[in-house]
Amino acid sequence: MARRFRRMAFVAGALAASIAAGAAAQGQPVYRYLDPDGRIVYSDQLPPANAKSVEAKRLTPNLIETDRTSLDAQRAQDRFPVTLYTTACGELCDRAEALLNRRGVPFTRVDAQEARGAEQLKKLTGESQVPVLQAGDKLLVKGYSDSRWQALLDDAGYPQAPPLRRPAPATAAVAPKGAPAKAAMPAAPVTQPPRGGYPTN
Numbered sequence: 001m002a003r004r005f006r007r008m009a010f011v012a013g014a015l016a017a018s019i020a021a022g023a024a025a026q027g028q029p030v031y032r033y034l035d036p037d038g039r040i041v042y043s044d045q046l047p048p049a050n051a052k053s054v055e056a057k058r059l060t061p062n063l064i065e066t067d068r069t070s071l072d073a074q075r076a077q078d079r080f081p082v083t084l085y086t087t088a089c090g091e092l093c094d095r096a097e098a099l100l101n102r103r104g105v106p107f108t109r110v111d112a113q114e115a116r117g118a119e120q121l122k123k124l125t126g127e128s129q130v131p132v133l134q135a136g137d138k139l140l141v142k143g144y145s146d147s148r149w150q151a152l153l154d155d156a157g158y159p160q161a162p163p164l165r166r167p168a169p170a171t172a173a174v175a176p177k178g179a180p181a182k183a184a185m186p187a188a189p190v191t192q193p194p195r196g197g198y199p200t201n
Contacts (some may be wrong), residue, residue: 073106130143131143
């Protein structure tokens with residue numbers, strides 16, 4: 001009997017969470033009330049007239065930030081990791097790096113002015129010319145050309161633009177030590193629905 005009760009409580013809790021998540025996503029209120037048998041009910045529908053202890057809650061959607069790299073970009077990165085061979089060569093190298101950043105392409109930067117980087121570049125291309133873009137072990141462009149670099153990244157499967165980022169949630173400012181604390185904003189009054197009726201907000 002106890003096991004069955006726990007199972008029913010678990011199912012009710014899961015159902016309530018599901019209803020709350022769906023209602024939050026649509027900005028709808030969720031109602032919590034007691035039915036005539038004394039059971040707690042969660043619903044996004046208005047409670048019946050015989051419901052008791054009715055509470056209306058407005059929930060905000062929960063956003064879970066995960067890796068901001070898109071699935072297409074992750075696949076492309078796994079198959080064709082990008083390496084940029086560059087130096088402080090001025091505008092040309094700056095434009096090359098800006099293109100990768102603009103498209104949101106993760107890349108490894110190799111400084112060809114350092115001995116190790118120069119050796120890698122010479123082994124790869126037989127030259128010391130920069131910038132050089134390499135994607136995986138098969139795609140390579142020597143010298144910067146916007147159209148050729150874009151085509152290489154397209155062939156490698158990288159998206160044209162990085163994924164949109166959600167703005168960070170606003171956080172309350174923390175007063176420095178020793179500063180007088182600001183008065184807290186008064187809490188909104190809690191209104192109880194009329195007995196036997198429906199909540200009005």
